[in-house]
Every structure is written in structure tokens, then in C-alpha cells.
Amino acid sequence: MATTAKIAKDLKLAAARKARKPKLRCRHRNRCARCGRPRGYLGKFQLCRICFRNLALAGQIPGVTKSSW
Template sequence: MARKALIEKWKKQPKYKTRKYSRCKVCGRPRGVIREFGLCRICFRKMALEGKLPGVKKASW
């Protein structure tokens, strides 16, 4: 789980746009974030399996 101080710092508007970085909108994880959804890989997988993400389905071949 991300530290609360870092999550609050992330929520503020950055002084310069180069300082902006991605975090998961659900849990605040800074690594493995899928930009299109704004979720980390763990939350993405969990929500996709629950059917909460429209247009996403498990690949099978």
C-alpha cells in the first residue's frame, strides 16, 4: 500500500508538467500502471475478472 503522504503529494497539481507521474487511481501504486485505464496491473486484473471494465475480456486461444 502506498504511503499517505505520497498519495496526497500526487493529488496536487505539479509545478511543471514533467514532474507528473502515474499512480493507480484505486490503490495508489506507482509501478505497473496502465495509462488507458489509470489502474495498476493488479487492480486492472481484479476489476477485469469481475466484469467492471467494459470492453475487456480474458484472452483465450
């Protein structure tokens, strides 16, 4: 895989996902679509908890608001 600055980040992530495809389905690990983090994954949004929080606070996820009680 070439590591040049011209290749878009999305293309790099797609190439990395293809390269590390597990042989067995039971070893599949859900990863954040934005940063690739394997832990704290929210399946509905396909994001990790950290990226989800940052996007929600920035108002980039529709319908998500900060709760207070």
C-alpha cells in the same frame, strides 16, 4: 490533513495528490486511481496492472475479457 474515519477515501486521495504536487513537470508520475501504485500503470484505464486485472476478472470493466488461445 485530518485522519478520521468519516472522511471518504476519495477525499483522502484527492488531498494527498494536492499535497505532493511536484514542482517540476518532468517529475510527474502517473498513479493508479484506485490504489495509488506508481508502477505497472495502464494509461487508458488509469489503473495499475493489479487493479485492472481484479476489476476485469470481476467483469466491472466493459469490453474486457480474458483471452485464451
